[in-house]
Amino acid sequence: MLASVVFFTHAIKREGAITLKNAPEMIIQRSVAGRRDLIPVSYLDKIQKIRGVSSARCRLWGYYYDPVRGANYTLMVPEKSGYGPGSIVIGEGVSRTRHVYPGDYLGFSAFDGSMIMLQIRDVFSAESELVSSDLILMSEADFRKLFGIQEKEATDIVVRVRNPRELSAIAWKVSDQFPDTRIVLREEILRTYDSIFNWRGGMMVFFLGGTLLAFLIFAWDRASGLSQEEKREIGILKAIGWETSDVILMKFWEGLVISLSAFLAGTILAYCHVFFTHSFLFEPALKGWAVLYPAFKLIPFIDLYQVATLFFLTVVPYTVATIIPSWTAATIDPDTVMRA
Amino acid sequence: MRKSNCFLLYLAGNVLLLLFLFAHAFYQEIHAGPILKANSELVARLELSDLCLFTEASYTRHLTQTDLDTPFQDCPICLEHFPSGSILMPPEMLKRSYGKIN
Numbered sequence: 001m002l003a004s005v006v007f008f009t010h011a012i013k014r015e016g017a018i019t020l021k022n023a024p025e026m027i028i029q030r031s032v033a034g035r036r037d038l039i040p041v042s043y044l045d046k047i048q049k050i051r052g053v054s055s056a057r058c059r060l061w062g063y064y065y066d067p068v069r070g071a072n073y074t075l076m077v078p079e080k081s082g083y084g085p086g087s088i089v090i091g092e093g094v095s096r097t098r099h100v101y102p103g104d105y106l107g108f109s110a111f112d113g114s115m116i117m118l119q120i121r122d123v124f125s126a127e128s129e130l131v132s133s134d135l136i137l138m139s140e141a142d143f144r145k146l147f148g149i150q151e152k153e154a155t156d157i158v159v160r161v162r163n164p165r166e167l168s169a170i171a172w173k174v175s176d177q178f179p180d181t182r183i184v185l186r187e188e189i190l191r192t193y194d195s196i197f198n199w200r201g202g203m204m205v206f207f208l209g210g211t212l213l214a215f216l217i218f219a220w221d222r223a224s225g226l227s228q229e230e231k232r233e234i235g236i237l238k239a240i241g242w243e244t245s246d247v248i249l250m251k252f253w254e255g256l257v258i259s260l261s262a263f264l265a266g267t268i269l270a271y272c273h274v275f276f277t278h279s280f281l282f283e284p285a286l287k288g289w290a291v292l293y294p295a296f297k298l299i300p301f302i303d304l305y306q307v308a309t310l311f312f313l314t315v316v317p318y319t320v321a322t323i324i325p326s327w328t329a330a331t332i333d334p335d336t337v338m339r340a
Numbered sequence: 341m342r343k344s345n346c347f348l349l350y351l352a353g354n355v356l357l358l359l360f361l362f363a364h365a366f367y368q369e370i371h372a373g374p375i376l377k378a379n380s381e382l383v384a385r386l387e388l389s390d391l392c393l394f395t396e397a398s399y400t401r402h403l404t405q406t407d408l409d410t411p412f413q414d415c416p417i418c419l420e421h422f423p424s425g426s427i428l429m430p431p432e433m434l435k436r437s438y439g440k441i442n
Contacts, residue, residue, distance in 0.1 A: 018376045019380050022380050023384075027389060027405070072396065072398075130379065130391055131383055131390075132388075132392065192433065196428060196429070197427070261350070264358060286393070290394060290395045294393070299369060299372040299376070300365035
C-alpha cells in the first residue's frame with residue numbers, strides 16, 4: 001500500500017507539472033463577502049493599461065449540476081471556437097456519464113427554468129481526461145443565456161505578461177488597484193499540484209500512520225525479546241559450536257530474506273495496482289460522491305529515488321530490528337537458554 | 341531442489357520482473373510524450389488551471405481557484421462533507437493571499 005501511494009502521488013505530481021506548465025500566468029478573481037463573485041468587465045481596461053501586461057481577457061466558466069445523472073460539469077467558453085452558438089464540445093467523462101455522442105443533443109436547464117438544447121459537435125480524446133473529463137465548451141451567447149450573466153460581467157480575468165519575472169510586481173499593482181480581487185499565479189498553480197497529496201493530507205496521514213503503527217508494533221514485539229522457541233534455537237546453535245557472530249549473521253540473512261522478498265513483491269504488486277489496474281483500491285476513496293469520475297490512465301514516472309525510499313523504509317528497519325534481540329539472546333549462556 | 345535454490349530462483353524472478361517493469365515505465369514515458377504535449381497545448385488553448393481529479397465539489401475540482409470559505413459554503417458552521425476535501429490539502433497560497441487581505 002505504501003508503494004502504491006508513493007507511485008500514485010508521484011505520477012500525479014509529474015503529470016500535473018508537465019500538463020499545467022502552460023496554465024494561465026495570472027488569474028484575477030473578485031471576492032465579495034468571502035465568496036468568489038463575478039468580476040466587472042470594466043476591470044479589464046484598467047488591468048490592460050498596467051505596465052508589463054501584454055494581454056488580458058475575461059474568462060467565462062462555471063459549474064452545472066446535471067439533475068438527470070447527479071453529476072457536476074465544468075462549463076467553459078473558449079477564446080476561439082470552431083463552432084458557433086447552439087454547439088458544444090464535451091469531455092469523455094460527460095459522454096460516458098450521459099451516453100451522448102457527436103450529433104446528439106444535450107439539454108440544460110437555464111437560470112429562468114427554460115430548457116436549452118445544444119448539439120454535441122465533438123468529444124475530447126480519452127487521453128486528455130486528466131484535464132477535460134468533465135468539461136463542456138460552449139459559445140459565449142449560450143453561456144450567458146444559460147446562467148443569466150450580463151455582458152458587463154465575467155467569471156475572472158486571465159493576464160499574460162511580457163516578462164515572467166515581473167509577474168509578482170504586476171500582481172502587486174493589480175491587488176493595489178483592485179483590493180477586492182484575489183490573484184492566482186501560474187507558479188502557485190504548479191506549487192499546489194506539486195504539494196498535492198503531501199504527507200499532511202488525509203490519505204497520506206492514513207497510509208503513513210498505518211505503516212508507522214505496524215512498524216511500531218513490530219519493533220515493540222522484537223524489542224521485547226525473542227520467543228522461547230527462537231531463544232532455544234539460538235542456544236542449540238551456540239551449543240554445537242556456533243559463534244555469536246555466526247548467529248547474528250544468520251539472523252541478519254534471515255531478516256534480509258524476509259524483508260527483501262516483501263519489498264520486491266510489494267513493489268511489483270504496487271506497480272501493477274497503480275499502472276495496470278488504474279489504482280482500483282484507491283478508487284472508492286478518490287471517487288467520493290462523484291458520479292462523473294475521470295478514468296485517466298497514469299503514466300508510470302518511476303525513478304530510483306522512489307525505489308530507494310521504499311527500500312530504506314522496508315528492508316533496513318526490519319533487518320536492524322531482527323539483529324538486536326538476536327545479539328542479546330546469542331550472548332546468553334546456551335545452557336541457561338535451553339533449560340529456560 | 342534445495343530450499344535456498346528455490347528462494348534464489350524466486351528472488352531472481354522478482355528482480356527480473358522489477359527490471360521489466362522499469363523498462364515498461366521507460367517505454368510508457370517515451371510513448372506518452374505526444375499525449376502530454378497535446379494535453380499541455382489543450383491547457384494553453386483553453387486557459388485551464390486545474391487537473392480534473394475530483395468532480396464532486398468545486399473546491400476540489402478547481403483546487404487552485406478555491407478559497408477558505410468554499411468548503412463551508414452551505415452555512416457558516418457547516419462542516420466540510422465531501423470525501424475528497426479530506427484527501428487534499430488546501431493550497432498554500434490561500435494563507436498568503438488571505439493574510440494580505442485581512
